[in-house]
Every structure is written in structure tokens, then in C-alpha cells.
Amino acid sequence: MEFIVDKIETKVEFFEAYDLKTLERKIEAQMEMNKALLLDIHAVQHQVTFDPHANKMLYTALVHYKIKK
Numbered sequence: 248m249e250f251i252v253d254k255i256e257t258k259v260e261f262f263e264a265y266d267l268k269t270l271e272r273k274i275e276a277q278m279e280m281n282k283a284l285l286l287d288i289h290a291v292q293h294q295v296t297f298d299p300h301a302n303k304m305l306y307t308a309l310v311h312y313k314i315k316k
Contacts, residue, residue, distance in 0.1 A: 255284055258312040263305060265298075270306045277310070286312040 260277060264270035278288065290311040298305040 254314065255286065256314045257289075258284075258286055260310050260312070261307065262310065263307045265301065265303045265305060267306055270308060274308060274310060281312050285315045287315050289313040 258281065262270055262273045262277075264273060274291075281287075288310060291308060293306065293308040295304055295306050297303075
């Protein structure tokens with residue numbers, strides 16, 4: 248069995264929540280995990296839309312991580 252170790256240089260993650268506080272907590276928790284992989288946030292995009300099934304606003308975020316230089 249062969250074992251290969253490669254660095255992750257870029258990573259994209261998606262998050263969603265029905266309130267901003269929860270969305271922020273999810274992103275912050277994942278930020279701490281990605282620090283262990285030596286990844287920093289490169290860009291964040293966010294959007295809000297109405298979810299007719301839940302009758303609430305749905306907040307989403309895309310977070311792009313890149314390796315620390």
C-alpha cells in the first residue's frame with residue numbers, strides 16, 4: 248500500500264443557515280479546522296434569499312481558502 252502526502256493549496260466550502268449568527272458560528276468553527284491545514288481565508292461571498300418551504304430568509308456563504316504564504 249502506497250501512502251502519499253500532498254498539501255492542500257486551495258479549498259472551497261459552502262455554508263447555510265436561517266440566521267446570521269448561526270452562519271457566522273459555522274464559518275468560524277471551520278476556520279479553526281482549516282488553520283490546522285495551514286489555510287487562510289482568501290475570499291467570502293454571501294447571499295440571502297427567501298425559502299418558501301420554511302417561510303424564512305436563508306443565508307448562504309461561499310468561503311474560499313488558500314494556503315498560507
